[in-house]
Amino acid sequence: MNAPRTLFDKLWEAHCVREESERAPAILYIDLHLLHEVTSPQAFAELAARGLKVRRPERHVATLDHSTPTSPADAQGNRAWTSPQAEAQVEALRANCEAQGIELFDWGSGRRGIVHVVGPELGLTQPGMTIVCGDSHTATHGAFGALAFGIGSSEVGHVMATQCLLQRRPKTLAITVDGRLPPGCSAKDLILHIIGRIGVAGGTGHVIEYRGTAIEALSMEERMTVCNMSIEAGARAGLIGVDEVTIEWLRGRERVPQGAAFETAATAWRQWRSDDGARFDAEVRIDARELRPTLTWGTHPGQVVAVDATLPKAAPETVGALSYMGFEGGAPLAGQPVDVVFVGSCTNGRLSDLREMAAVLRGRRVHPRVRMLVVPGSDAVKREAEAEGIDRLVREAGAEWREPGCSMCIAMNGDTVKPGQLAVSTSNRNFEGRQGKGARTVLASPASAAAAAIAGGIADPRAYADPANAAASASATTITPATANPLSTAEASA
Amino acid sequence: MKPFRTLESPIACLPRAHIDTDQIIPARFLTTTTREGLGQHAFHDWRFDEHGAPRADFVLNRPEHRAARILVAGRNFGCGSSREHAPWALLDAGFRAVISSGIADIFRNNALKNGLLPIVLPEAVVDTLLAQPGLRLQIDVAKRRVYWPDGGFIEFPLDAFAQACLLEGVDELGHLLAQSSAIDAYETRQAGSTAHGEPRHVA
Numbered sequence A: 001m002n003a004p005r006t007l008f009d010k011l012w013e014a015h016c017v018r019e020e021s022e023r024a025p026a027i028l029y030i031d032l033h034l035l036h037e038v039t040s041p042q043a044f045a046e047l048a049a050r051g052l053k054v055r056r057p058e059r060h061v062a063t064l065d066h067s068t069p070t071s072p073a074d075a076q077g078n079r080a081w082t083s084p085q086a087e088a089q090v091e092a093l094r095a096n097c098e099a100q101g102i103e104l105f106d107w108g109s110g111r112r113g114i115v116h117v118v119g120p121e122l123g124l125t126q127p128g129m130t131i132v133c134g135d136s137h138t139a140t141h142g143a144f145g146a147l148a149f150g151i152g153s154s155e156v157g158h159v160m161a162t163q164c165l166l167q168r169r170p171k172t173l174a175i176t177v178d179g180r181l182p183p184g185c186s187a188k189d190l191i192l193h194i195i196g197r198i199g200v201a202g203g204t205g206h207v208i209e210y211r212g213t214a215i216e217a218l219s220m221e222e223r224m225t226v227c228n229m230s231i232e233a234g235a236r237a238g239l240i241g242v243d244e245v246t247i248e249w250l251r252g253r254e255r256v257p258q259g260a261a262f263e264t265a266a267t268a269w270r271q272w273r274s275d276d277g278a279r280f281d282a283e284v285r286i287d288a289r290e291l292r293p294t295l296t297w298g299t300h301p302g303q304v305v306a307v308d309a310t311l312p313k314a315a316p317e318t319v320g321a322l323s324y325m326g327f328e329g330g331a332p333l334a335g336q337p338v339d340v341v342f343v344g345s346c347t348n349g350r351l352s353d354l355r356e357m358a359a360v361l362r363g364r365r366v367h368p369r370v371r372m373l374v375v376p377g378s379d380a381v382k383r384e385a386e387a388e389g390i391d392r393l394v395r396e397a398g399a400e401w402r403e404p405g406c407s408m409c410i411a412m413n414g415d416t417v418k419p420g421q422l423a424v425s426t427s428n429r430n431f432e433g434r435q436g437k438g439a440r441t442v443l444a445s446p447a448s449a450a451a452a453a454i455a456g457g458i459a460d461p462r463a464y465a466d467p468a469n470a471a472a473s474a475s476a477t478t479i480t481p482a483t484a485n486p487l488s489t490a491e492a493s494a
Numbered sequence B: 001m002k003p004f005r006t007l008e009s010p011i012a013c014l015p016r017a018h019i020d021t022d023q024i025i026p027a028r029f030l031t032t033t034t035r036e037g038l039g040q041h042a043f044h045d046w047r048f049d050e051h052g053a054p055r056a057d058f059v060l061n062r063p064e065h066r067a068a069r070i071l072v073a074g075r076n077f078g079c080g081s082s083r084e085h086a087p088w089a090l091l092d093a094g095f096r097a098v099i100s101s102g103i104a105d106i107f108r109n110n111a112l113k114n115g116l117l118p119i120v121l122p123e124a125v126v127d128t129l130l131a132q133p134g135l136r137l138q139i140d141v142a143k144r145r146v147y148w149p150d151g152g153f154i155e156f157p158l159d160a161f162a163q164a165c166l167l168e169g170v171d172e173l174g175h176l177l178a179q180s181s182a183i184d185a186y187e188t189r190q191a192g193s194t195a196h197g198e199p200r201h202v203a
C-alpha cells in the first residue's frame, strides 16, 4: 500500500512536469493564471521583447481591480482615475489581453471584481488545480483544495509563455483547529489569532493546511478568509481539503461542468484531501474555544490582541509600532477613537461578510466622527447585496456604498486614509502607510468594523449582536481623545 | 541579466524587523508599466517627510551611504505583497545584495530573478553587521561566502540553480522555454483527465 499523502503532496505530484533535483527546481504545471492590471504590464512587455505568444490563452483570465475608481462613472462614462498612469495601466491590460486572446472581465461585464473574489464565485477556481496570480493573496483559492500561490511579474511572464513555473518543493505545516468558534467570532478573528500565535514568519517556506472540526464547520466564504491571510503568516499557500461543503458551493457556478458532468467532476474532486495518517513537516494545534474577537494593534498582522484586552506594554519589540499607531502601551484597545471604517477586500468583501456587517449596522447609525466605506468584492457580490437591500441599509446608516474593487485595502485608486487617521479595516495588511501615507490601520472582522463605526471607536462586536442592546452598548464604550503622532518614524530613521 | 560573480561594497543598515514590500515601494508608485525608475521611490515614506523633503537622518539619505550596494536589515525582510517592484526599486537604487536573518519567500524569488542576491545569515551575525554601517564586505557567489575586511568569512545558503543563473547571467525563462517538449508531453498526458480541471470558458 502507498504511504498516506498530504493534500499538498497529491497536488504537487499531479502537476510535476519534471521533478526537482539538487541542480534544478521542479517544473510545475499551472492550470489557471489570474491577471490584474498592476503586476502584468512588465510581463507582457517581456513576452513582446522576446517575440513570444501566450502558450494557452484559455488558461488565463484577467480582471480590473487594484487601481480602479470605486465611484460610478459619470454620464459621459468618465471615471475618477487617480492618475493618468492608473488609467493607462488598465488600457495596457485591455490591449495586452486583446492581442494575446485572454478573457478580460471589464467594466460592464457583470463579472468584474477583485481577482480572488471573482475566480471562486464564477467557478474558475476548482479543486485539484494549480492557480497563480501576481498577487500574494492568491492563497485564497486554496480553500477549494487547489494549490494557489502568489508570484512576481517575472513569473507571470513564465506562466504566460510556458504554462509552467520553476519551483522548489515547500514544506508542509498542519494547523488543526478543533472545537467551535464562540459567538461573535468569525473566520477573520480565527486567522488573526492564528497569525498572532505562529508569527508573521511562522509559515515561511511552508504550505499550510488548515484542518480540524472548527475548519470543517466553516462555510466556503469563511474558509477563503482563512486561506487568504496565509501569506500574512509568511506561507505562500493555504489549503483546505475538499468536502461536501466545497462541492455544494461549486454546484451550478458559471464555469464548472454542468449536469451529469458536474457529478463526474465532483467524484474526481473528492480525492483532493489529505489521507488519514499523512505526515506533515510541522503541526500546530489550536482550540477554537480560546478565541475572542481579535484585532491588530500594531504595524504587522502578527501584532494582535483580543478586543477586551489591553495593548502590550512598551518594550523593544513593541515601541516602534505603538508609537506609529499613537497608542499607549498597557491601555485598553476598546475605546480608541476611530476616523475611518473600511469593509471590503479579498479577505472580507464577499456577500457573507456584508451580511455580517449588516447584522450589526441594522437599525443603527454610523458615529458622526467616522467615515465608513463599504466596497463589495465583485459585481456579483454587489448585485446580490443590493437584492437583499444591504446597499440601502448602508446608506441609511450614513456609510458610503461603492463600486467593486480593492479600494482602501491598498489605497492606490484614490480611496485613502489621511495621515494620522485611525482606520478599522476588514482587509489584510496593517503595514505603515498601507492605506495611505501616515495612515494607521487596525485589522478586524466585518462585525468588529461595523461595531467601531457605530461606536466611533474600537468596540466589542458582541455588544451589538442583538439590536435590543443598542442603547446599552453605545453608552458602554468610552472614546478617549486621540494622542496619535502618526508621522513619527523614529525607529525607521535610527 | 548580467553575470553576478563578486561584489565588494560598504553596507547600509536598516536595523528594523519585518520590513514589508509596502515600505520598500509604497503602492501608489505601482501604476507604472515599466520596471525602470523605481529607485527614486524606494523607502519613499521613510526617506521623505510630509512635505516631500528628504529626512537628513534617514540612513539611505546620508552621503556616506550613496556608494552602498549591500543592504543589511532586520529579520523577515520583504514580507507582504508579491510586487516585483520591490527588488526593481532596490536595484534601481543601486543595491545588488540584501543581508538579513530571514527573507520572505516571494521577495527572495523575485530578487533572484533580477540579479539581486538575497543572503540569509544567522541573527547574531546580522546584529553585529547592523552595528557597523559602512563596513566593507566582499561577496563571492561561486564560493557562497561573505568576507569581512580582515579576511574572515561566513558561508551563506544559495540554491544551486539560482547560483548557476547568477554566475552565468542566464534567466529562468530561457530554461523553461527549453523544456517545451516535456511540457507538451505533460499536456498530452493530462488531456481528458478530470482530476484537475480545465477552466471552462462559456463566455
Ligand code: SF4
Pocket: A065, A066, A114, A115, A116, A135, A137, A345, A346, A347, A405, A406, A409, A410, A427, A428
Ligand atoms: S483586496 Fe487588497 S489584498 Fe486583495 S487583491 Fe486587492 S489589493 Fe490585494
